[in-house]
Amino acid sequence: MLDLVWLIPALPLAGFLILLVAGRRLGEPGAGWLATAASAGSFVVTVGVFLALLGEDHHHRSHVVTLFEWLPAGGFSVDVGFLADPLSITMALFVTGIGTLIHLYSIGYMHGDAGFSRFFVYLNLFIFSMLVLVLGDNLLLTFLGWEGVGTCSYFLISFWFTKDANASAGKKAFITNRIGDWGFMVAMFVTFAALGTLAYSGENGILEQAHDLAPVTATAIALLLFVGACGKSAQLPLFVWLPDAMAGPTPVSALIHAATMVTSGVYLMARVNPILAQSYDWAPTLIAWVGVATALFAATIAVAQTDIKKVLAYSTVSQLGYMFLAVGSGAYVAAVFHMVTHAFFKALMFLGSGSVIHGMGDEQDMRRMGGLRKLMPITAVTFIIGWLAIAGVPPFAGFWSKDEILLYAYDKSPALWAVGLLTALLTAFYMSRQVFMVFFGDERWGHADDAASADVAAAGVPAGEPAGDTGLTSEHAASVESGADPVSQEPAHGHEGAHAQPHESPWLMTLPLVVLAGLSIVGGGLNLPFTSDLHLLERWLEPVLEGNERVIDVATGTKVGLAVVAVIAGLLGIAAAVAVYLQKRVKPVEPQILAEGWRFDSSITAFAGGPGRAGFEAVSAFDKQVVDGAVNGVAHLTRGSGRGLRLVQTGFVRSYALGLTVGVVALLAYFLTRVSF
Amino acid sequence: MLAIAEVTPAWYLVLGSLLFTIGAVGLRVRRNPLVMFMCVELMLNAVTLTFVTFSRMLEDVHGQTVVVFVLVVAAAEVVVGLGIMVALLRKEPEATADDLTVLKG
Amino acid sequence: MLPSILASEVAHGGDAIQSSPLTAAILLPFIGALVVALIPKQRSELHRLTALLFSAGTAAVTLWVLAAFDTSDAGFQFEVNRTWIGEFGISWHLGVDGISLFLVVLSGLLFPLAILAVTPHHDPKPYYAWLLILQAGCIGVFCALDLFVFFVMFEIVLVPMYFLIGGWGYAERVYAALKFFIFTMLGSALMLVGIVSLAFLHRDGVDDDLAQQRETIQAEAEQQIAAIAASAQSLDLDDPANQGTVDVLSAQINEINAERDAQLEELGEAGLDFDLVTIAESQHVEDTSTSGNPLDWGAARWIFLAFAIAFAVKVPLFPLHTWLPDAHTQAPTAGSVILAGVMLKLGTYGFVRFGLYLFPEATVWFAPGMVTLGVIGIIYGAVVAAMQKDLKRLVAYSSVAHLGFIVLGTFALTTQGIQGGVLQMVNHGISTGALFLLVGMIYDRRHTREIAKLKGLQKSAPILAAVFTVVMLSSIGLPGLNGFAGEFLILVGSYLTMKWWTVVAAAGVILAALYLLWAYQRVFHGEPDEDNADVPDMTWKEGLVMAPLLGLIVFLGVYPKPMLERIEPSVDQLVSHIEDHSDYRQPEVAERGAAEEGGADGGAAEDDEGGH
Amino acid sequence: MGSLLALLSQPLDDAPTEIARVDVAWSALAPILFLIGGAMVLLLGDALTRLRSARGAYAIVATVSALAAAISALPLWSRIQDADRGPFSTLGEAVGVDGFSLFATFVICAAVVLGALLLDGWLRREGMEGPEPYVLTLLSASGGVMMASANDLIVMFLGLEILSIAVYVLAAMHLRKITSQEAGVKYFVLGAFASAFFLYGIAMTYGATGSTNLVDISAFLSTTVLTDSGLLLAGAALLLVGFAFKVAAVPFHFWTPDVYQGAPSPTVAWMASGVKVAGFAGLLRVFYLGFGSYQLDWQPIVYAIAAITMVAGSVLAIVQTDVRRMLAYSSINHAGFVLVGVQAASEQGVEAALFYLAAYTFMVAGSFGVITVITRRGDVGTGLDDLRGLSRDRPLLALTFALFLLAQAGVPLTSGFFAKFYVITAAVDAGSTWLAVIAMVSAVVAAFLYLRIIVSMYMTSDDELPESRSIPVPLGAGVALALSVVVTIGAGIFPGLLSDRAEDATPVLVREPDPDAVEAPPDPGIQPAP
Incomplete structure (x- = not known):
């Protein structure tokens, strides 16, 4: 089974190729089902590989399948080979798993879109690229996937390309990612120059050789890779593309810009943990601080967003910041743990928001929503589960992973912990705000546009600001202002009447919601802190981390105390939101500057x-x-x-004669200088 | 005084060069094509004088024979030159050398 | 007299065609041009067919060369070497190695595609004739192993391109054609002087060698004679009894003298020679400059400079690039395709084949400067490209940036860098050639290349847009497509010797995305306005032309190994040639499994210990 | 001093002990005689038969004469290439027959053939009668051959004058065209002026060396160290003026553009080819051979003249708008190139110069041939704009012109490229690398001019195209153009066909008379006059 690891990316690739050629003929929904099948097949194989890997001895859970030599040049040689080890398979599992769910969801969501089959072409290509990124046995292959997912992201963000804002957002995503990729590339050059290879595994792989690196080299590689990770995982200062990326269809936001692609930076850092371990101490600290700063920064912005997806986008940035905080604190397991749980609940919420948008007839402004829980019960319930998970309410998945990160952060530096805690509070607050604005309170939809602004005021949002001024690029804002929402303006989308009566989405869409909601509830079980037996993920990942995981030295009492403080912070945030948005006892404070990021x-x-x-x-x-x-x-x-x-050639024959005479004199003069006496 | 005034061959050479220069300058300053021809003739004759002088100095007779050739050539030149000139003057009777400036640049 | 000479030419010529496909590859399109010229003007349908046949035939020949190429052989293959102008040691010397092989194939393939893709709007007959002559010239450049033949081919390509631009180009075509011709000719004018000087310096070097050998022979003979004389010293020469011995000895002396004379005669005289391999391998033109004065250069450096200027104009390197945007923009589509696809490589190929090979020392000396220019070109070309309003001009400036990479790789002087450079030459030819074809298709539909006038074409022409996207991504350097493989190898290789340059150059990758995606957005995205709404999509014929290019873009991106393994032996040999003839040593990169022994890692290990 | 002059001046000698007998190798003079003879036949034939109706006959006679002259030189060529016999001199050492003179003779004859072929159609179109143009061309060619084979400065002078005077008339030949007259007058005045300097140069050289015979001069200079070389060097300077004028080197070039523009096109074809060849032949004979031992003195100034000539020629050419004027300046540029070969002062250099001249003869004759054809009655229509539409109306003619122009620009696979290559090679070999660089740069500048002409022919936008016109190509001109094309391409692909000949055309000064003539004892019947 392990030798079939190549099949994991191969299936979506095959799906992509078939759809590329015959996608249009397959049409709707055939193309969607084919793509889903490819993704699902990939998931099945991944599970098989996972089981096979489980069957291996603890320290032999690393298996490479080399297909062919890709770039051989002199001493430089890169293979196309896939590495199956606990880390990569963990990633592959949720990429294919969540990917399949989102494929399924998309069949419903993209119903009626003119680019239906094109959408699934991109989706399959994305799954393929993401799997290459995860499974690739060397930095370059990871980079191939890295750029591949970036490209797919570009395609999908600008999927509805006729709108300039979408096109700009796609371009922006690509270029910002490229800035990060520069770091990735240079990191590869340094690695090759120092180690002579780019392969991860094996005796001469960079991971084995990392301890031979000079700290300065290791630091350089680690930080350059981190630059790449910042681009892909939307960390300061390269996060700017992610909020704009919400212009893509919502399943894309869920799949790429929440669950999978954006976490690849975290994956990369976890993958090269031996190099990080070899660097100077300040390097991980820097990463931790960048992570926590991003977390806080994005959380503050999320507080004032009015676009349902924008809130989630900034929330994603913020949560990714948590993951980098974990990486910087040496808590790789916690990072991966949070990555997985986050994938569950964030995908859930994005899909939920998609369902809302779908049900609302392509409305994204939360100020025009409200009270939807009655009309869209499944969506509402699942969304609320996601909310509880991200807010860190026990026993939902998010609580466990976030708590673990905060624990490690505390161990590294209480300052980090404090900022992280503040972020947790804010997170709870803005997520609650979103839930209340969308699913609770008055029904602010279904009115004429002029009335809407009044309702907006009633909803407690400062009136008078342009509806779409959400700190996007001017082009994007312009398109929002023009009345259409930036996401789904395709007339063929099947929801002609905007602001029609909201309705629940079809089962194709709600099924994934339910599955993800379930995962969001139980996801914490992957790595429960109570006994070491329950550290499933930690033990699973141990061979990859090779003791580079931080060993924390915190008393159990402190641990419990920290957890309690975290829960209290979360509850405080929720309480505040209740006061402001549900009970409207306090006037909301949403400074313009926050709304503008x-x-x-x-x-x-x-x-x-x-x-x-x-x-x-x-x-x-x-x-x-x-x-x-x-x-x-x-x-x-x-x-x-x-x-x-x-002008010398005057036409006068006498002046020609003069010229001739001058020549004669010159020649005579020259020759007379040569006279010997 | 007489010794100073004695006419050496060098005098003829100097005279020849003077005549040559006069001819060259004359061609440069005169505008009448016919006069310009005569200047050329003057130059040729100056050279003839020089030849003869050298012939005398070198006690070599061949320099003098050159004169015959030069005279013939000069005559031929004059014939052709006048022919061209006449053809031109027939068209533009008052033409001077400076009027021939259609072609320039 | 004349007929006999011609007869012998023909006889040998026929022979050469049989023995070398390279001569055939050069002659075939040339003959094709003649045939096209002979077909009456009225039979215009035949012109296209003939041109297509001959160029495709040439392509077939080059493909045959590719197939028959011995992968493991680093030297020149399919060599022909026949005297052309004996007096000057000029010979029709052709051959391909891994470096030139793919450029020959590229020239073979791109022409039939260009002919297939574009139909001239008027005067098809001369158009096709010029294209075929151009093909002959381009292949000739890549095959030539004689400096003179190379120069002839290098120059001859100007003429057809001049006519193509001037005759079938756009509004500013005359200016562009003149600029192209004069600019590039100015570069190569100096090279001719350089080539001639090189030949003479080589001759003088050989002369010195011969003089030395003569001295040795003379000295040996004298020594032998002295030995005989010494043996005879004890003899009483007057004694008739010794007469026999004396006779024997003098016979010996005569014999020695005769032998010496024979040897001297055998040595002969040094003649002029323009053969690349002979000159390069003998390295008689050494860099003799020793003083610190920066202007006190040795002859080799001056001659290198003369070559370098010619190549830099062709590449084109900043700041000698301004002919290129004009020429590219004004040329007809096929002209742009060939210009970008093949002709720009004449410069970069020249650097590799004639710069590095002939002047190892000077190359090493000039390398930092050349690399600097290359890196400036990368950034500068991209920045200027971003600001272009004309789509073709934008692609043209992108070539400046891309070729900067090739120069960087070439003068990094590492195996990976040069290999990547060669790979990139081919890849750029494919990608940019395809890009120009696509721009041409857009122009055919909209009769404008102005970006501002195009909008939303993806909606009206989705397949065109899709193809454009793939080609664009290849040009951007997306891994998995061909553009990446070359660029990455270049950067990996150049990092080993030119660290900081590489770091800057890598930023060019960002800029490439910037200008191309921006252009793509403006042209293809958005809601098409009235003019762009009814743009027809790609036709079958156009798709047929693009298909092989797309196939190559993907194939060479996924599996460049077949190319690399053919390029590598020749590049290795070239690098060791440079090492043999200069102080330069390629940095050791830790091999797999030999990490501990590697120089870089030794230092790392020490640091490591210090850290603990 | 030659014994021809000795014979003429016999009575002056005091003690005529023995009458010097002049050895006349008639076979060696055959080319000159054929050329002059052809001229005479034409003149007489015209006078006697009045065959006005068969004007083609003039061209045929002229062509045949020139061909006969060339053919008569063939046995001489193989004779002097014979190692046992080698070059010789005749007419009392006044005329030398060596490879160099013969090569020049061939080229001049070729130029006559081309010129005559072009003249035919042109004369018909212009409605001119009479054989005079042919006669003058043949006579002028005979002067050129004389210059190329002169071993005596006086013979050189005579050749120069015969050459020039005929050309003066040719330039002014077009009686209805005032510019033709102007060209004639200017050429004549300046030519005569330059001749006077030339003659003065001969006089000074004579004064300094005591002889006008190049063999004597060269022997004298190589064996004697002059205590005062002023006179000799002044003589050299003035001789150089005379040649520089003839070959149109800067600053003695002023006549060239005016005359090329004003004179009838076929005449210009002859002037630019044959006359230039003769001028360079004379220059090489006098300086390379006669003043060979003073090489170091004249080389630098020729270097300078070459450089200025090339640069000025090319730079001035590109701002012109009249095609003939453009080509005039371009011919100045080419003269500079030949001078590069001359200044090398080596066998290489001479060979290069000869190759260049031979190649240039066909290129320039071809170019002016095209101009001859495309001009309209009255010899008008040589502006750049007049070429528009040529590629449409007469594609082959345009292509031919383009070929000649590209050849002049030095594009490979044409004779012009090899011409430049040989010259550059000679210059580099002689150590004049920078001159080679200047030459190539000037070639690039000049290329602009040729390209401009091509632009006019090929790249005019449709709205600027004039109406179609028919351009008849007369048979003679067609043959001339075809010949030029064949040579230009042929020598561009197999340059050895031409360069091997040029290599064999070594100039030498020998005193030995024709050995064959010695073998056959001269007629003893000639007795000295009492």
């Missing part, structure tokens, strides 16, 4: 559009004026001197 993005946009563009244009003008100008200048100079010389 601390104007971080707009500053970048302003810079890129202002001085940045001016700089580019200056270079372009330099090319035209100076470089090409010099070329044409030489030409003009030549012709100019030709014109000047022409």
